[in-house]
Amino acid sequence: MTDVTLTVNGKERSASVPPETTLLEMLRSKLNLTGAKLGCDVGDCGACTVLVAGKSVNACLMLAVQANGRDVLTIEGLATAEAFHPLQKTFEELASLQCGFCGPGIILSAKTLLDENPDPTVQEIKDALAGNLCRCTGYTKILEGVVDAARIMNGKQDAA
Amino acid sequence: MRAFDYIAPDSTESVVAALAAHSPNARLLGGGTDLIVDLKHTSNTPKVLVDVSQVEDFHGIEMTDRGLRIGSMVTHTEIMKSEIIQKELPAMVDAAHTVGAVQTRNLGTLGGNLVTCVPSMDSGPTLLALDALVTIAGPKGSRQITLEEFFVGPRKTCLEPDEVLVDIIIPKENVGKPTHFLKFGLRKGQALALVNAAASFHVGDGNIFSAPRIALGAVAPVVMRATKAEDFLAGKEITEANMAEAGEIAVTEIKPITDFRASKEYRRELVAVFTRRCLAGAYALHQSRA
Numbered sequence: 001m002t003d004v005t006l007t008v009n010g011k012e013r014s015a016s017v018p019p020e021t022t023l024l025e026m027l028r029s030k031l032n033l034t035g036a037k038l039g040c041d042v043g044d045c046g047a048c049t050v051l052v053a054g055k056s057v058n059a060c061l062m063l064a065v066q067a068n069g070r071d072v073l074t075i076e077g078l079a080t081a082e083a084f085h086p087l088q089k090t091f092e093e094l095a096s097l098q099c100g101f102c103g104p105g106i107i108l109s110a111k112t113l114l115d116e117n118p119d120p121t122v123q124e125i126k127d128a129l130a131g132n133l134c135r136c137t138g139y140t141k142i143l144e145g146v147v148d149a150a151r152i153m154n155g156k157q158d159a160a
Numbered sequence: 161m162r163a164f165d166y167i168a169p170d171s172t173e174s175v176v177a178a179l180a181a182h183s184p185n186a187r188l189l190g191g192g193t194d195l196i197v198d199l200k201h202t203s204n205t206p207k208v209l210v211d212v213s214q215v216e217d218f219h220g221i222e223m224t225d226r227g228l229r230i231g232s233m234v235t236h237t238e239i240m241k242s243e244i245i246q247k248e249l250p251a252m253v254d255a256a257h258t259v260g261a262v263q264t265r266n267l268g269t270l271g272g273n274l275v276t277c278v279p280s281m282d283s284g285p286t287l288l289a290l291d292a293l294v295t296i297a298g299p300k301g302s303r304q305i306t307l308e309e310f311f312v313g314p315r316k317t318c319l320e321p322d323e324v325l326v327d328i329i330i331p332k333e334n335v336g337k338p339t340h341f342l343k344f345g346l347r348k349g350q351a352l353a354l355v356n357a358a359a360s361f362h363v364g365d366g367n368i369f370s371a372p373r374i375a376l377g378a379v380a381p382v383v384m385r386a387t388k389a390e391d392f393l394a395g396k397e398i399t400e401a402n403m404a405e406a407g408e409i410a411v412t413e414i415k416p417i418t419d420f421r422a423s424k425e426y427r428r429e430l431v432a433v434f435t436r437r438c439l440a441g442a443y444a445l446h447q448s449r450a
Contacts, residue, residue, distance in 0.1 A: 019163075019164060019209065020163055020199070043260075044350065056263050057266055057267050058263045058267070066213070109263070126349075127349070
């Protein structure tokens with residue numbers, strides 16, 4: 001067993017896990033954070049996307065021990081007690097998601113995009129979301145949700 | 161995944177010592193984007209996983225006396241964001257950008273892409289076209305060989321079980337050499353290459369091809385140089401006709417197979433076109449800098 005300590009969504013969390021435990025298994029089974037989903041389990045679908053040290057990764061391809069000592073952000077840590085993140089707000093208003101399984105990963109991938117590139121083109125959004133598959137929507141409302149969230153975050157539109 | 165032990169040494173020497181102690185039952189873990197998938201689907205699990213991401217020697221992108229040194233654990237994202245690579249070798253940025261998606265590029269490493277040694281690797285053609293060297297550390301110390309010698313066969317490099325890839329070096333004279341990379345996949349995102357290609361050359365006096373290099377992926381057991389096409393170009397005037405002729409010659413050098421992604425005939429067509437376009441792209445880069 002290996003002791004793994006992470007700062008998850010701002011709080012220090014520890015667990016003792018076998019070395020072959022993925023970060024996704026530790027988040028879901030040990031820390032009861034089930035926002036990140038187990039989809040393909042081979043790094044194609046992006047449903048398990050979380051941010052480690054600010055960078056998006058497939059949590060199914062990373063061992064928990066590799067993230068030891070680092071900051072992890074999951075979808076559970078994105079909203080504050082006061083408000084949703086603008087992406088969560090626009091995705092809800094536009095019904096950007098249907099079944100929602102891909103949502104946590106898509107929203108976190110979009111968040112890292114907007115953190116680095118506050119005013120992306122549609123092509124840049126597509127590129128940033130290439131590692132997140134959605135089998136319900138056809139992506140149109142997802143792209144619109146990211147565009148609208150960028151507008152809100154840039155102060156171009158009221159967060160109505 | 162089946163059980164294994166995990167260690168994360170922090171120096172090249174301790175990685176080599178760990179391999180000496182545990183090989184052939186040890187595997188090196190870099191970014192893990194290939195290895196972790198393998199471990200989930202194989203019964204041939206190593207006893208020990210040696211995580212090399214903590215070794216400082218395996219990180220960093222910097223100019224040295226010998227050329228541009230890129231640590232084996234540098235991620236594809238780090239290559240895309242490197243100012244010196246953006247300025248001097250934008251073809252490397254383009255190649256890194258075609259690897260997987262953001263999440264895999266954040267984890268996956270240049271060294272891992274080379275060591276995995278699949279014929280369609282996206283890092284291979286550009287580096288071959290730049291005469292890249294690799295540094296390998298082992299129990300007898302370190303040695304340096306060309307990347308061409310490093311590739312042995314599909315999923316096979318010349319690394320011994322007790323050796324590790326330390327860094328990749330682009331020789332000084334090729335840092336800034338006009339180079340262009342192209343990849344053809346079935347989709348714009350997360351696709352493996354049906355064919356990928358890179359070409360580089362210096363523009364010699366009298367507007368001639370100097371030190372031309374053409375490298376092709378997914379059309380032979382390993383990423384390969386099209387040396388007959390290179391020999392044809394060397395010393396010739398830079399014209400569209402010569403670029404197209406080089407493409408036709410390159411087609412005679414490849415050994416493509418038919419698989420579920422594409423037929424060998426289709427791959428031949430792609431090689432003719434991509435060789436020409438890569439040469440034209442490298443020339444366009446040269447002209448844009450002049």
